[in-house]
Amino acid sequence: MARTIIPFGPQHPVLPEPLHLKLVCEDEIVKEAIPALGYVHRGLEKLAEIRDFNQMIQVVERVCGICSMLHSQCYCQGIEEMMGVEIPERAKYLRTVWSELHRMHSHLLWLGLFADAFGFESLFMQFWRIRERIMDLNEATAGSRVIVSVNVVGGVRQDLTPEQCSWILTEVAQAGKEIKAIQSTMLSDYTVCKRTKGVAALTKEQAYELGAAGPTLRASGVAQDMRQLKYAAFDKIDFEPVVEYDGDCYARGVVRFREALQSIDIIRAAISGMPQGDISVPVKGNPEGEIITRVEQPRGECMYYMKGNGTKFLERVRIRTPTFANVPPLIAFMPGLELADVPVAVLSIDPCISCTER
Amino acid sequence: MLKKFIDNSRAKSPWIMHFDCGSCNGCDIEVLACLTPMYDVERFGVVNVGNPKHADVLLVTGTVNPRNAKVLRNIYDQMPDPKGVIAIGACGLSGGIFRECYNVLGGIDKVIPVDIYVPGCPAKPEAIIDGVVAALAKFEGLKG
Amino acid sequence: MLKMTPTVLKNLFSKSSTRMYPFEVREPFPLYRGELFNDIDKCIFCKKCEIKCPSQCITVSKDKEAGTGTWICDPFACVYCSICVDVCPTKSLSMAPNHRKPSATRDMIEQVGKLKVPKKKKAAPKKD
Amino acid sequence: METLILMILGIVVAPVLGGLVSGIDRRVTARLQSRFGPPILQPFYDVAKLFGKVKVINNFWQVFCAWVYLIAAALSVGLLFAQSDLLLIFFVQAIGAVFLVMGGLASPSPFSQIGAQRELIQVLTYEPLIILVFASIFMVTGSFRIDEILNYDQPLLAKLPLMFIVLGYALTIKLRKSPFDFSTSHHAHQEIVKGVLTDYSGPYLGIIEIAHWYETIFILGICALFWHTSLVGVVVLLATTYFAEILIDNTMARMTWRWMLKYVWSVGLAMSFVNLIWLHAG
Amino acid sequence: MIENMKEITLDAVVGEASKMKSDGQRLVALSCTQLDADNFDIIYTFDKELVLTNFRVTVPKGSDCPSISGIYFAALLVENEIQDQFGIMFNGLVLDFGRTLYLDEEITTIPMCNNTKAMTVKK
Amino acid sequence: MLPMMLALVILLPLMAALGCYFLRVSTIRTMIVLGTGVCIAATSLALFGQGSFTYSPGTILGISWDSLVTLADFALLFVILYYAFKLKNQLIKVFAVLQIIPLAVFELFFVDHAAEVPAFYADSLSLIMVAIISIIGSLICFFAIPYMKTHEEHLHLVKSRQPRFFFYLVLFLGAMNGLVLSNNILWLYFFFEVTTFCSFMLIAHDDTEIAVKNATRALWMNSLGGVAFVFGMIWAYSVTGSLSIQAILEAGPMDGAMLVPLGLLCLAGFTKAAQIPFQSWLLGAMVAPTPVSALLHSSTMVKAGVYIVLRLAPAYAGTFLSEGIALCGAFTFLACAAIAVSQSNGKKILAYSTISNLGLIICCAGINTTWAITAAIILIIFHAASKALLFLCVGTIEHGIGSRDIEDMRGLYLKMPRTAIITIVGILTMVLPPFGVLLGKWMAIESASGDLFVIVMLSLGSAISLVFWARWAGMLLTGPLREKVPAESQNILTRFTLTVLAAATVVVSLFSPVIYTGLIEPMVGKTYEITGGVFSSPIGVFAVYPIFIILAAAFIYAWIDTKKSGNIQNGASYMCGANVKEPGVQSFIGPMNVPVEIKASNYYLEAFFGEEKLTMWVNFVGLALIVLMLGGAL
């Protein structure tokens, strides 16, 4: 039968980012999908050779603007571990607060884009409107809406005043209320379910084998969340990984939706449990040795491998991001989808190409 | 009369297209945020068309590398005149923090002419709105 | 179906949430890392900012003979991280809580100040 | 002569009305999304701007098809105002639909091609429904001629309530509103960029935009027939119908065309049967 | 400071990988580093219930590495990436981008080898 | 004059056929075909001058024509029987025997040979049919001359088989003319059988395995029709006691006694018109060279079936049988249009569309109001022209690009601009107003709108047919049109026939009001008021002239603007920005930096309209409807 070959990307309006998929379709059913990357590759890992380990924080923050806070957190955790620095408790809590704010804004952003992928414009607008609350919080407390740049080796740069803390609490509570107001649309609207349920499903085994990470993995029923590693303040804060079992786009949506709400609880716990004290410790010397650290990014497990050689330049920084892990599942579940479902399916892994390619 | 209306309309209906040229997403999401209720650039007649053939203004974020440079060039060429280009964020302006990476050629102006530069990392939505408004001034100056 | 109706109707009958920028400008957040300024009179041309800047967009040079120092910053490469502000020993650097305005041409901030002379003069704050 | 004047009147007034409707549509949509929204006259600025752009084409048949699309749309509206035959008007409008598809197919861009195919499927979906609506009007009034229909002394809505809903489906498809906005992605662009219109640009896109305004008026005109007995009725009916369309657009995800074909046909046919059988019985 | 690190040889890679797979481990990453002018280091990282297991393989410059993408489909992207960045070729990749995953022909050097320093762009 | 003219339209083709067969020189053959064509075409037009007539030929060499026909009839049946044995086909044997024996019994024991039955009767319907057959049929024959030459070149035949081919082709025309002019039902039957046999020979012409197989199928299905015909005829005779069709018509349903024979005769018409479930023979007939398909589908063969049903229409007006026929027709219209969507073989699309349109005509006959009959006649005229044109186009294209798959015709405009445009004209005349086919469809829908089931099927069907036509027309234009397209060279006869037919489809549409007032109205009665080229009736108006004028102006304007656009900036098509930037190349840079050529294909919606999927169901329903129709008659 005659086929249609479609270039999906690099400039495709549904993906804000340049990812290319060569889709071969029959009657709009995808028969074959081959990705092409490299449109966002900058090669920033190489910058470690000419930027010292402190400057690298700003660089890794700019791996991706959506999850920038967690990149620098993961990086700093690694350096701190390498250098044997123990950071103050308060700094850990502060990192938790900002990282969860980041998760919230990332998830809200994604939920909006996801809604946009199945053509639900007003839902998209609604999510992004809620998200602006978080962005304001970021701007007011950290100094920038997106790239908050709060982490330094040894702690954080910014403190939160009690007023700011209570403001954060009211704002996220309000955001939580607004999110709940559209819960029924996102989770049980007929058209939304019709478009997402059963689309691009991965079984638990498949997801695990293909190395999926984060919500993509959890939506398939694997309860794995790097926050269980108890970094930052997660040793003190209780939380349960959000798990869904269907492994389809709908389940992924639900996982992220519930995680966004869960983040509110974590922020609440972190602010109420936040001890007084310093926000950073001075750091002397240079990192040496090898380390692997992992944190839970909004999109899943992010791993940093770093190697220091006792100079202020790291020998190697290697970043393995969650989307990098989620691309193979994406390739695997593409064939058989309808063309209309391609945007939905691609977005369902919450692709972040700038993370993937660095 | 009709001609005047057309000339005037130009500045009232800038259809934008956003191309991410290897940005870290920081600027991207700010561009998107401009379209959302809080900033709503549709007030200025802006529509995000996502297709160079329909666009009047190209918003580019991010650094240029050899691969996306071709795409950028292509998209620019496919936009019918009169058209404007707005470079957004440190990356789009000069390559920003990534200027020295092996796969970075520098700012957008290495590939296509840029009309407005919007600095920032990321550029705030307000800054982007300023940029769009500045670009409109360019269209206004353009009669016939 | 139509689960979204209450939300959208509520939106219809309440005020739109749009901030009418640029007609109405919000009070800026004081912490916002906006445009970078150098109070060149205070600068001692110690190069701390140049060294620490992650984007390497500051160049500081001293001209012993003329007794002047030059502080050049590329605002188009600056990533507004305020590291330089943090490290500046004399607090001559500061960030305004407002974003830098777009421009139609390539900008470069070049400021020249006298070296370690108590009486300082400003010269050519901007060059286009 | 009178017919001719009416026709010309229709052809002149319709795009203005259509543009206004579309401007109001955009404003209301924005408000539903809690945005401020564009000025009401925005569609006119858009089209004027498009006409001020440089002409770039990919295949000159596209130009031809765009023109024919516009003319067919205008002619159908003209015939509607001239109170001609419903079926005839519809077939004239189908000329436009066919040429839109041909224009889409003329471009080798895969998005355009897919858009054209989807456009065809949309035509396939709404065309029988509209013919059925017309047939049902015939069954009530005994004529396909609008002038005869206007002589009927009751609002058709009373006799054909379900057919009006069926027409609503066709309306949603023709207005390119979610959940049936597949072929051109009028409001969004997620799947296939701009579908049939992908390779149109500048003035030719403007032509198509105007044609779309005509089509809006065309379809609203047919809606108006359902309450032709009172002017207030017409206004109320059209306003509610259009508002319902906007609301549906904003409260539904876009579906797939496979779903549309199955769903709209089955529901549409079922409703038509029920309504027509009820008509026979009653 | 890397947990469960085990040094293995190049030919043991595939065998070990399949052992990991049958053990129910998830592939996390391959991390390549240049050791010196002639040697590269690849660390294979696996995860099971939040516990990492690592293998270290030393690859001399110029020699090819067996691909584990046949066992772990997920390895395909990272192996292609290493091909791009380090010039180490992998045999038996399920989808071989042949050094075009990230790079275009304009980039003629092998970027992450230290014989080609990061380019310094004039400010 | 009249006998002369009748001889010209019926006997001249026979003589010419013999000439083609025996004078095996290609120039002579060409001359004969051309001469005959022009002759019968002219005669058919001249016949209009006659108006309605009844005529009985006398005797020839002392033998009455009646007995001659009878004799020939038996001869033909035995030839068919011979082929049945040769092909070892049981069905044909059975059907042939089932015709021979009853017919013999009928001839020997029942028929009152002394009764005076006018052999010929002609009204507007017949004359229109004669004109269609003679003009369009001749054009097809002209087209066949260069076509068969190329065709045989492609096949590398040692010995030309063209004499045989043209023998049957030209004979066919005569037989068809005879069929539509006959009034004596026995004559009608004879011509009916001749067309069956000719079509069998023509389908089998290429002598490939598949050709023979399909020809066999055509033969047995049409023989089944023959059987139905024979029984219907005998039954009708037993009721009315007359062989004259006019007499039968006058008798009317006679309180139901006539319904079964009428039903049987209509059934014979159904098989000829390839109505579901008999559609497979016509589809199989596509293996024959394209002129054959054109002839079978447009002006002859299938139209014979429709003609019979339409001819008998007054006899069953207002009966259950009529309703059944309408349903059967409407169902065929819908089902075949649906299946056509899933086809990519150009000829197959045409074939399904033909069946579908015949269904519409038969449906009109079934609706059986004056409006509907008008619609049917209009449809017959315009469908014949457009469809013949399209078949010939496909034939030309096939010789040009070596494929009849519409996917391969994508961008045909770049290779064969002239043919592509003519094909598009053909397609547009099939689906768009103000062209005749659509005029017919409009009349049909308006006349059917009282009938719930029929109207549903018609509206679905007409929407569906738009799908496959529009995309076919569109895809011919696909392509990056950058510079001037080279002109296309065509054989003079090919060009002549295509151009004449294309012009005819358009121009004759323009004259539809005249045709209506001049020919149809006198026959079926006044249904539409014509003023200024506008058809109007209390229930509807169809403005032919105004729309024609406006659209013509629009097309001309659009064309001028299009021409002007020839020198404006050319843009590459949109491919998500990844275009390979070389003029004329339609590729994007794909994964691994390799250029990938874009490709597009139509949606064939197999899941909804798949041929295999639908055919079984459709046949079942079709059969059920026919049983219902006949059962209701009983």
Ligand code: NFV
């Ligand atoms: N979450 C996250 Fe990242 C990281 N690391 C990645 O895929 O967003 Ni841009």
Ligand code: SF4
């Ligand atoms: S300018 Fe900053 S925020 Fe924008 S893309 Fe570049 S690094 Fe990201």
Ligand code: SF4
């Ligand atoms: S760190 Fe401060 S004082 Fe030193 S050179 Fe920079 S601006 Fe001047």
Ligand code: SF4
């Ligand atoms: S703000 Fe950051 S990037 Fe900008 S000059 Fe200061 S240190 Fe450099």
